[in-house]
Amino acid sequence: MNNLVSLEPKQFPAYVDAIESAGGTVAPLTGEVRALVWTDYSDPDGLTRAIQENPQLEWVQLPFAGVDAFEEILQLPVRFTSAKRSYSEPVAEHALMLCMALGRAIPERIRAKSWGKKFAVSLFDAEVLIVGGGGIAQQLVDLLVPYRSKVTIIRKRPDQDFSGNSNVVIHGFNRLDELLPKAQFVVLACALTDETRFLFDSRRFSLLNPDAYLVNVARGEVVDQEALVEALEVGKLAGAATDVTYPEPLPEGHPMWRQENLIITPHTADTKPMVTRLFATRLRENVSAWLSGDPLVGQVDPTLGY
Numbered sequence: 087m088n089n090l091v092s093l094e095p096k097q098f099p100a101y102v103d104a105i106e107s108a109g110g111t112v113a114p115l116t117g118e119v120r121a122l123v124w125t126d127y128s129d130p131d132g133l134t135r136a137i138q139e140n141p142q143l144e145w146v147q148l149p150f151a152g153v154d155a156f157e158e159i160l161q162l163p164v165r166f167t168s169a170k171r172s173y174s175e176p177v178a179e180h181a182l183m184l185c186m187a188l189g190r191a192i193p194e195r196i197r198a199k200s201w202g203k204k205f206a207v208s209l210f211d212a213e214v215l216i217v218g219g220g221g222i223a224q225q226l227v228d229l230l231v232p233y234r235s236k237v238t239i240i241r242k243r244p245d246q247d248f249s250g251n252s253n254v255v256i257h258g259f260n261r262l263d264e265l266l267p268k269a270q271f272v273v274l275a276c277a278l279t280d281e282t283r284f285l286f287d288s289r290r291f292s293l294l295n296p297d298a299y300l301v302n303v304a305r306g307e308v309v310d311q312e313a314l315v316e317a318l319e320v321g322k323l324a325g326a327a328t329d330v331t332y333p334e335p336l337p338e339g340h341p342m343w344r345q346e347n348l349i350i351t352p353h354t355a356d357t358k359p360m361v362t363r364l365f366a367t368r369l370r371e372n373v374s375a376w377l378s379g380d381p382l383v384g385q386v387d388p389t390l391g392y
Contacts (some may be wrong), residue, residue: 089377091121094136098125104366108373115140121376123147123369130156139163145382147364147372152305153386154278160388167372167384170392171221173356177329178225178354179277181303184327185271188299189232193325193349201383207270207299207324207371209233214242215269217285218276219256220392226273227251238265240325241392242281266293271301277392278305291317299325303355306332311342327357328360329355 091105092115102112102124113119115136122143124133127150137143143164148156151170157253160166187193189207210233214248216223219241230253237254244258257265259281266272272294274283286300287310294300300323302309309330317323327349331342334353356364372382386392 090119090122091123091373092119093123093125094117095129096125097134098362100362100366101125101369104369105249105373108370109377109378110373111156117142120144121147121373125149127155130159136158137164148386150361151232151266151392153392155294158392160386161390165382166386166388168386168392169365170207170369171363172368172384173361174221174225176357177222177355178229178366180351181222181226181259181273181275181301182229184301184303184329184349184351185214185273185299187349188301188327189271189326193347194268198345207297209235209271211236211268213268214238214271214273215265216273216275216276217262217282217308219243219246222275222303223273226275227254231355233314238269240265241276250297263290263293267295268292269295269298271299273301274302274304274308276304276308277390278307279391282308284308284310286313288313288316291322291383294323296321297324299323299327301326302328302330304330306330306334314348315345317346325349327351329353 089110090113093112094115105112120142124146134251145165147167148166151168153168172199190256191205212235214230214235214237216226216237217240219239223239230237231251239254239256241258242255256387285308291313314326319324325347325386329351330353336342342350375382
């Protein structure tokens with residue numbers, strides 16, 4: 087049957103409902119099944135075996151926006167789709183919240199036992215640099231519209247359409263070093279690839295304005311954490327916030343926990359209930375498209391790695 091879809095390795099009721107509401111039938115992974123929904127980001131080896139043992143598979147839906155854990159698998163002769171742009175809203179919301187918390191010195195004020203000095207940095211008319219040009223960046227740009235923020239996007243393909251917002255300027259990665267000193271807020275929202283791994287190291291931290299803030303909602307390894315700690319300790323930037331680390335969970339006693347001007351959230355920009363609801367929506371879209379022969383949403387480009 088052409089509408090058979092395998093849901094591996096675990097079946098979630100919301101995902102079963104989404105597949106069936108789109109006209110598919112959830113079935114065990116047998117030789118008749120050509121579409122596979124993979125639900126475990128932490129088991130790329132299991133997915134490799136599933137594909138190798140089922141050469142009839144034509145399409146695999148991956149569970150998250152980032153596909154760095156599946157980098158080697160992407161070269162297999164199967165069409166892959168990810169959940170990119172599915173979780174953009176909550177992650178962009180989280181990034182905005184972290185920017186505002188840093189600008190209003192919330193970490194300091196939470197611990198304060200005295201009145202303290204008056205201090206605030208506003209997002210209104212601020213220079214905001216976003217590294218990454220996917221769904222999170224687009225959503226964050228939309229959220230920043232009321233603030234009149236002057237947004238610069240650094241992305242892999244700067245010539246492609248991104249936003250109709252006149253306050254947005256788009257450049258390639260070759261302009262990053264030049265633009266860093268001008269930014270008040272730097273938000274990392276890029277995929278983890280060979281090009282972006284440890285993109286922010288000691289050298290790049292030295293390019294930042296000492297009054298700037300860094301927010302990471304991408305992947306932990308986009309930032310060299312040792313360099314981040316050093317930059318915070320010597321005042322190369324005013325503060326930072328990250329929802330992602332390496333490893334995760336970040337161990338107790340790690341130097342990052344001791345930085346008073348660093349906010350660490352435990353990868354909660356999107357929570358399990360959010361992810362379940364939003365991924366179910368993506369499944370409905372893509373199963374329906376698969377069955378009707380329409381283009382799939384979130385196709386992965388193996389050469390780009392996302």
